[in-house]
Amino acid sequence: MAHGGGDLDRRLVAALERAGHVVRTLLWRQAYANGLSPIQTQLLMHLVGRARPPRVGELAAEFDVTMATMSDALAALRRKELVRRDSDPGDRRSHVFSLTETGARLAADLAHWSDPVTGWLAAEPESDKADTLRFLLDLVGRLHDTGVLAVARTCVTCRFFVRDAHDDPARPHHCALLDTPFGDAALRVDCAEHQERDPSKA
Ligand code: SF4
Structure with missing residues (x-):
């Protein structure tokens, strides 16, 4: 097929x-x-x-x-x-x-x-979950940038987020506010410190 x-x-x-x-x-x-x-x-x-x-x-x-x-x-x-x-x-x-x-x-x-859902997810491999989180948040980010979604307080829409800032494959990203490197598994979905980035700089 x-x-x-x-x-x-x-x-x-x-x-x-x-x-x-x-x-x-x-x-x-x-x-x-x-x-x-x-x-x-x-x-x-x-x-x-x-x-x-x-x-x-x-x-x-x-x-x-x-x-x-x-x-x-x-x-x-x-x-x-x-x-x-x-x-x-x-x-x-x-x-x-x-x-x-x-x-x-x-x-x-x-x-x-x-x-019921997190109980099932707990047994799944961390790398699959981290990849899925990044993929879904990138999708949310694109929907936000094109105006489909009004507000998203995620790392990928945040002005403090620097993607792939480091060589460390476990923690490639950087939060400029918290001055911390982090990996896909730590991407935030609803961060209290989030500040909107300029979509033209996505
Ligand atoms: S301030 Fe929050 S949303 Fe922004 S990059 Fe840092 S952790 Fe992510």
């Missing part, structure tokens, strides 16, 4: 769609089990460990949803006393959002939603 490159590309997209469906289903199960919507669940986990509490506009951009959708999700989480709203120290007319103690506890529990 002969398949051209275009066919392989389409099957890759189909496989990504299948994998995405599995991941979404696991997340939705976890969300409904806790009386939350999927976006509320993702928001709680997203607010863990933020160096600076975000505004509603930043969260809407990061989730690729409208301000109204994000405002509704935040209002629901505030009613459940899982999220608090404070004045933005940089601009008193704006507000920033962070987890309450109860919200932080629930977010830690929710983080187990992916255990």
Whole structure:
């Protein structure tokens, strides 16, 4: 059976769609089990460990949803006393959002939603996983550079990332912010220190 490159590309997209469906289903199960919507669940986990509490506009951009959708999700989480709203120290007319103690506890529990998948991945070779992570993040980076994905806080879209800066094959990349060499396996998907790079310099 002969398949051209275009066919392989389409099957890759189909496989990504299948994998995405599995991941979404696991997340939705976890969300409904806790009386939350999927976006509320993702928001709680997203607010863990933020160096600076975000505004509603930043969260809407990061989730690729409208301000109204994000405002509704935040209002629901505030009613459940899982999220608090404070004045933005940089601009008193704006507000920033962070987890309450109860919200932080629930977010830690929710983080187990992916255990069925990570449990299977644990037995797979490190090199395969590192190659797959780099491949997927490069795909995310291209989608971001072409405007398909609004926000990506990954190493490959970060202005501090220097690809293949070192001869060491185990740790070829460099983070200029942390001044650290690192390998594909350590590429970050959602880094609190991320700063957007100029796409024309990709
Ligand atoms: S700041 Fe974060 S996202 Fe940027 S290169 Fe360093 S580790 Fe990666």
